[in-house]
Amino acid sequence: MIKSMTGFGRATSQGEKRSFDVEIKTVNHRYLDINIRLPKSLLSLEENIRKLISEKLKRGKVDLFITQNILQKEDLEAKFNKKLADSYVRCLEEIRGTYSVRDDISVSLIAKFPDVISLEYKEEDLEEIWNCLKKPLEKALELLVEMRKREGNKLKEDIISRCQNIKDMVDAVAQRAPQIPIEYKEKLQNRLKDLMDEHSIDEGRLAMEVAIFADKACIDEEIVRLNSHIEQLKVTLDLEESVGRKLDFIVQEMNREANTIGSKANDLEICNFVLNMKSEIEKIREQIQNVE
Structure with a gap:
């Protein structure tokens, strides 16, 4: 299940001596970047806080705000x-x-x-303070992760829909590809007929030219790889881990194969399909930038 890097969580705790208000929000980022704002008296707990956040989140820019309210001034x-x-x-x-x-x-x-x-x-009991702070921090993180999951599901639905659009276009290209050498042969024959007598056409040479063109315009391997990348992308979306970087790599490969198909096919109809493919791939890439 993929998760978005955008989310928000808030929780409070009420103890006998103190209460805490915890607010955490995240946006997309290449790595895990944690920024913590808390009272100076709690700075010694910062390492504990970072460790807890790192256990729940793998990527994203994290802004955490902690407010402490002292209820009994016994210190x-x-x-x-x-x-x-x-x-x-x-x-x-x-x-x-x-x-x-x-x-x-x-x-x-x-x-x-x-x-x-x-x-x-008085020297404060840090363990007691941490136990009081840990509960609202865990609750805020839980709410944040739930929100990121919900957003991730929406991203997944959109990505799968666009993958299907690309798959349909790849299938159309696969059906169109075998016709290209045939049409090239017909065009070449018609040109040669206009330039010379029909009986003087060297059929062997004509077949060789068509074979060379067909070899250069062959996009079978690119179609197979592009279909494989589409399936790999769908499988990756269901992995229970941080998959944002992996998805980004797969999309780069999809874009590479689409470019190769467009450059090798030498056909206007296929080029139009490729342009539409690249548009869908770019939209997927934009969505993936917000995947953890």
């Missing part, structure tokens, strides 16, 4: 700097002894001095 605690407090007390005692001033050293006074008591963030 702050007061810290007492004893060495700094001791230094302040020594300074105050020295001032008291030097100037004989009233002694009013108290806990509240010392606590007011800068950095004696400071607020620091």
Whole structure:
């Protein structure tokens, strides 16, 4: 089953201490290009996030947005700097002894001095945060993949329809091809009759010229290969893997065979078929650019 590279997914989670909003969208790209926007406090989880995305997606430009809402602010605690407090007390005692001033050293006074008591963030439990974030991330990826599958089915239907159009034209070319040497022989005979006496025509030489032309204009191998590529394209569409690059290669080969048929056949009707084939092949190629 092919998947499109275009998709969108969104999910949220609600925990006791925090909630997460996860939004992910993808568009076509040659490789897997992951761009993540998340709070600075979660940067240490980026590798886990990338690994999870890489398990679900193989190609595409991925934009992931994560928003964290803190519900319980339990990550702050007061810290007492004893060495700094001791230094302040020594300074105050020295001032008291030097100037004989009233002694009013108290806990509240010392606590007011800068950095004696400071607020620091507690070290967060990253495993707990990851378990809370992982659920909405997996859900958003699931919704994204489902959307890519639906879009992929539509692409598959269109590609198969166009493959059938190409197959019909190839069959028409195959029916037309045997007539080309016969028509060439008739035209050559008529020209020779106009130029010389009918009895002076060398039938052996005429047969040789027709044989040489038929060999140069033979497109049997190209027709076989083009039919093979069409069938291979259909089979590839049903593979349970990333097939975008493989499909692109097959379409290039289809285009190559169509060009060869047009150049070798030397026939206006076949050239018209080839032009229509190339138009359908180009439309398939455009569709495949968005296949994972």
